[in-house]
Amino acid sequence: MAENAPPMVVIEQLSKAFGPRVALDRIDLEIATGERVMLVGPNGAGKTTLLRIVATLSRPTAGTVKVAGADVSRGGGDARGRIGFLSHESLLYEDLTARQNLRFYARMYGLGDMTARIEELLARVGLTRRGDDLVRTFSRGMVQRLAVARAILHRPGLLLLDEPYSGLDPVAAESLTALLAALVETGCTLLLTTHHPAAEGTLTERVVVLSGGRVIEDGPVGDVASFPSRYRALLTQTMSA
């Protein structure tokens, strides 16, 4: 984590309601630059909603979200260029080749060194030889690796990962972990949601537990090996409350 750097994400009194249903309830959260945070919680806890608001894909009902000092809660504007987003949906076009997908996003982000960056990323995710194949011919693991390349194409300072392991077999999941671990080394701030804290615990240093739209625990992952059982106990406690 970068010393004395301003926080990458500052969330203050963030609430989001869908009609009468409250998805997020006055959330306060600060994530330091370079910090790696795991967001866990049961289904419907508000993890994806929180991530989508930080990613500027959804607007909050109340409260503010700042990314690298820019308020993104009422329209992201230029701050979007600092955010990378990876979810179980690839956000790729199946009717384009891998290279065409990356070229499209590179143009959208206004990258200068487009071709070199695309080739570098294709090599990094092991898809150089399949670069001219349509994405619809790819396996789920290959799609997710290409989605990682798309998410980090513009060298974002903040990477948001929404259940990135969903639907991946163990080999593909291992490959994704290796990719993300390499990314973490570059000092990228990470915020990821997961249902499997044991697997993603190695990537992160802090865990935030959400339940019913509220933060019920926030602290270091600490002993990663014991965290899953603590998490299970918290979930059981929350659900029986």
Place this chain on the structure above:
Amino acid sequence: MRTQNWARQVWAIVVKDIAAELHTREILSAMFVFAVTAMLTFSFALDLRGAVGRDAAPGVVWTTIAFAGTLGLSRSLAREQQTGGIAGLLLAAGDRTVIFFGKSLGNTAMLLILEIALLPLGTVLFDANLLRPEIVLVVILGTIGYAVAGTLLAAIAVNTRAREVMLPILLLPLIVPLMIPAVQATAGLLEGLALAEVNNWMRVLVVYDLLIVAVAMLTFEYVIEA
């Protein structure tokens, strides 16, 4: 610099749509098959030859464009929904108007390609010169308004369960004020009138285009983020 970046993003969306269409050809082929079948059916079922054909040509051509266009518009936005592509666009586009103009331009291009095939076919079938430059101008103006209105409404319809049904229901009433001047201007020009003599209809077309662009720019952000 900011305008340059905006234009580059709009162009990136157009290029992306054309590249995807070159791989699949699903939008153009669907519109083309529908349009040709409709024109042939009208022509033979109503025996549209000679003077009758020339009288009916504007209505038949514009009706065909309107109905064939809904197939393409619906598919164009549905392609964005595949694997969450619309979220990718929302993340990458600094300004939501980029998405609106990019998609509208892409849809206009697809419709114009369809019309390049349709106008000569109509000329042959209805014995009416639909390739006059003035008529081509009317077609371009009508297509712009249609594509813009269609892009806006397709963005609404794509989030509904019955999007294929919803788009024509929403779009066709909205384009009536566009279809009337387009058909009237085309009919006037086919009768041999000069462009100046159908000026009033042309003005209505231009005003419709400007109004629908303004409405879409004001509302697209809310529509696409819904």
